[in-house]
Amino acid sequence: MHRTGELYGQFKTLDQQKETAALGMWVFLVTEVLFFGGMFMTYTINRHAYQAAFGVGGNTLDLQLGGFNTVVLIMSSLTMALSVWAAQVGKRQLISLMLVATLVLGGIFLGVKAIEYKQKYDHHLIPGHSFDITYCSKNPTACGIDEKKVEEEKVELEKALAKDPDLNAHAQLYFSLYFGMTGLHALHMVVGAGLLLWLLKESFARRFTPEYNTPVEIVGLYWHFVDIVWIYLFPLLYLIDRHN
């Protein structure tokens, strides 16, 4: 493996070599766009077919945690971009520092996601045998919500049930998509974290210079793409029916 940045035989200049590598990453990202596009398509069609159930499902998500995670992820994109800049201008220590910051922010995102998943588990919102969309309105103390909120939730549920008698089944569809899409996104984050660890190892070995920083640039492209997926997931999953 050539990781030191010497010129391969098929290229004329290092610039051309780097551009080609970035182009390759972009082509991969095109396949990722279509891959996630299929999931968004599935979500859109089902959301359109079962608006009441998807509205109720979306409103059970914790907006504070979701919003916090959005901020964390955009911040990690900033630190990733700054790491690319540091590599381009040859600030060696800053490359590592920014990579560590990106890694830590990515870790915080995944940690918050785990807390959210646990909450859904406690609230009987994992699709399957014990799924019960009315669980929290029946057991407000177990879910830690106050009485005023319970009344609001009961009204919301009854309205939804009037529109869709099969609410419990269709809410499971929402949560299947929720776990599928956020799960795949989280998987991409885990892969990204692995790539960041590798970059850090290379960075500590002082591999990256203004002449050779292609890996930082390319992993950056991937990381920003994962950020973009979340930029769409956040409003679609958390915010679709808040105004009701």
Add this chain to the structure above:
Amino acid sequence: MSEHIVSPKIYLAIFFTLMAGTALTVWAAYQNFGAFNIVIALGIATFKATLVVLYFMHARYSPKRTQLVVICAVFWLAIMLALTLSDYSTREHEGRLAAPSTPRSLLV
């Protein structure tokens, strides 16, 4: 190297715009715009995604052929979404099933 180096100032400006966009989308979600809530949410998300692609991912400063690949991605996705959605929205649906029913002419 002749590559374009994006300065941290631009990165920071983009970052704060993205933050403002996030705040705006949360605020907009609580207003009742009827059918336009989803349009506004997706519009803001697309604006944010475009900023990320152009500046964080350097698409604005990339060679033309890289830009072509980026545009192709969006275009292909648009084709896929438009054709599938037009199919779903123009077929008859069977009761509460989301899947389109088999065309009648094939059944006879």
